[in-house]
Amino acid sequence: MEILDILIVGGGPIGLNCALEAKKNNLSYLIIEKGTIVNSLYNYPLYMRFFSTAEKLEIDEIPFISTAPKPGRQEALEYYQGIARQRNININLYEKVEKVLKENDIFEITTSKGKYYAKNVIISTGFYDIPNLMNIPGENLPKVKHYYTEPYPYAQQKIVVIGSSNSSVDAALETYRKGADVTMIVRHSEISGNVKYWVKPDIENRISEGSIKAHFNAELIEIKEDSVIFKDKNGEIHEIENDFVLAMTGYLPDFDFLTKSGIDLQGDCLNPVYNTETMETNVQNLYLAGVVCGGKDTHLWFIENSRIHAKLIINNIINHLN
Incomplete structure (x- = not known):
């Protein structure tokens, strides 16, 4: 039975960023994504342009070259999917994580295609899948x-x-x-x-x-x-x-999945409990990254200000492993 150092749920920009940080630190990892790479961006309106400029959407200091001041959906898909290709990111696509269960300090992750085991799990699932x-x-x-x-x-x-x-x-x-x-x-x-x-x-x-x-x-x-x-x-x-x-009434994270994973949700906005310095939830070695951290307050986190989550998480994991 292979036990990964990290299993990452969600292959969006922040999930990719977590994988890049894990790779740099020689940690074994795998992303499991229910759709294609950066699936939420793929489902954005075809002609959507970001509010952020290109440099604020960059991950791992990899330049994002855009022909316009505000990149569009297609440019973002080329950028993030290009990173996954060029950096040979370990990612399983069109596979849905159904359950995350921790037993004896090891997580058992059940998906639509099998089971995986990991010492740490990062949930970076965004919020675009469930309409409000x-x-x-x-x-x-x-x-x-x-x-x-x-x-x-x-x-x-x-x-x-x-x-x-x-x-x-x-x-x-x-x-x-x-x-x-x-x-x-x-x-x-x-x-x-x-x-x-x-x-x-x-x-x-x-x-x-x-x-x-x-x-x-x-x-x-x-x-x-x-x-x-x-x-x-x-x-x-x-x-x-x-x-x-x-x-166009907005979208919500999968609160049922978070709750079944053991994460406590608080208040009317169902804000998940986590340590803001490490991104670790109330379940030890289970982390949140990206937009999913905001609960119903989906406007709090976006690519630009949640890129830092990857470094916070990987540094904390390294401290635990040492």
């Missing part, structure tokens, strides 16, 4: 999309976009420019202040001129086959014709 549901009638209809990739399917269709975040704004603008009739339904009183600074004036101007309709302080309450029903800021109920709903 609205829990309203009709949300399970085929016309409702919680993931948006490109605008072309929505040409000449009546679209309702839920939310006012970057993903909502991008979807609204792109579909509008391909000929969709776009209505935004926003819980808050204005477009989010976190929207990319070069995009925010565009959406506000389109709303101001009436090209994109927007209802603020409003709430979608039901989705039907050919319409939606929402409540406006005065509490009045409206029904409008509709072909598709783009529910």
